[in-house]
Amino acid sequence: MTILSPWGELPAVPVYLVVAFLGACFGSFANVLIYRLPAEVSLIKPPSRCPHCEKDIAWYDNIPVVSWLMLRAKCRHCKAPISIQYPLIEAVSAGLAVLAVWKFGLSYSGMAHGLLFIGLLSLIIIDLRHWLLPFAITIPLTVIALIGSAFFDMLPLKVSLIGAGVGFGVFLLLMLGGQWILKKEAMGGGDVVFGAMAGSFVGWQLVLLMMFVASALGTLLALFLLLLRKDVVGRSIPFGPFLAIALVICLFWGHYAIEWYIGFLGGPQALTF
Numbered sequence: 001m002t003i004l005s006p007w008g009e010l011p012a013v014p015v016y017l018v019v020a021f022l023g024a025c026f027g028s029f030a031n032v033l034i035y036r037l038p039a040e041v042s043l044i045k046p047p048s049r050c051p052h053c054e055k056d057i058a059w060y061d062n063i064p065v066v067s068w069l070m071l072r073a074k075c076r077h078c079k080a081p082i083s084i085q086y087p088l089i090e091a092v093s094a095g096l097a098v099l100a101v102w103k104f105g106l107s108y109s110g111m112a113h114g115l116l117f118i119g120l121l122s123l124i125i126i127d128l129r130h131w132l133l134p135f136a137i138t139i140p141l142t143v144i145a146l147i148g149s150a151f152f153d154m155l156p157l158k159v160s161l162i163g164a165g166v167g168f169g170v171f172l173l174l175m176l177g178g179q180w181i182l183k184k185e186a187m188g189g190g191d192v193v194f195g196a197m198a199g200s201f202v203g204w205q206l207v208l209l210m211m212f213v214a215s216a217l218g219t220l221l222a223l224f225l226l227l228l229r230k231d232v233v234g235r236s237i238p239f240g241p242f243l244a245i246a247l248v249i250c251l252f253w254g255h256y257a258i259e260w261y262i263g264f265l266g267g268p269q270a271l272t273f
């Protein structure tokens with residue numbers, strides 16, 4: 001089994017192992033983002049510490065997944081337990097990086113989508129806990145997508161820019177409309193920049209589909225909870241996780257919906273720019 005790379009055909013297994021390791025390292029960074037961004041703590045200082053005894057964590061105790069297993073989930077110094085969330089995020093990130101390279105190739109696009117998936121994982125957890133979609137994640141990912149469209153193997157730059165504009169614009173209208181009609185904040189600036197980020201990765205057609213799919217997923221979950229007779233009336237859950245899952249669905253299967261729609265309208269000329 002081989003994988004096509006800018007350096008010719010490479011054996012797939014060692015490549016995926018390296019990709020998984022890199023993904024786990026970014027997962028380690030995702031853990032830092034998940035804890036520090038909502039707390040508005042610097043990402044660089046202080047270096048990783050045990051929250052219990054506050055001793056710095058040495059590099060050899062900070063190897064993704066491996067160190068947690070070696071330390072048996074306890075701090076080397078004070079033996080305080082280390083949450084399973086750390087190795088779990090790292091392992092899932094390793095899998096997401098492999099998935100991205102499998103789907104988008106060993107290329108700039110594969111790297112960008114790997115970072116997107118790990119970023120989405122961080123956004124889902126941060127939004128569930130704090131109702132935040134930090135710009136510190138969505139803005140760099142937008143830039144990564146636009147650079148990929150301008151110079152590498154991603155969407156044509158025009159498609160990416162229009163996608164970012166449509167995502168930003170539609171969410172901005174929804175946010176302002178929601179404030180005007182409901183007289184309360186239904187959406188935040190975080191959603192608006194998320195829209196721009198998603199659009200820069202998938203273009204305007206799929207970013208609209210993403211919004212539709214996210215709303216559908218939200219509605220389905222609400223109906224499901226009602227069926228289970230859970231007390232959901234008047235409760236709310238953040239929209240970010242639905243957007244993130246919808247974006248991944250659109251990345252993998254959205255083109256089928258677009259092709260069907262183009263056929264439905266009577267030919268490819270209907271949606272050309």
Ligand SMILES: [Zn+2]
Nearest residue numbers: 050053075078
């Ligand atoms: Zn400790």
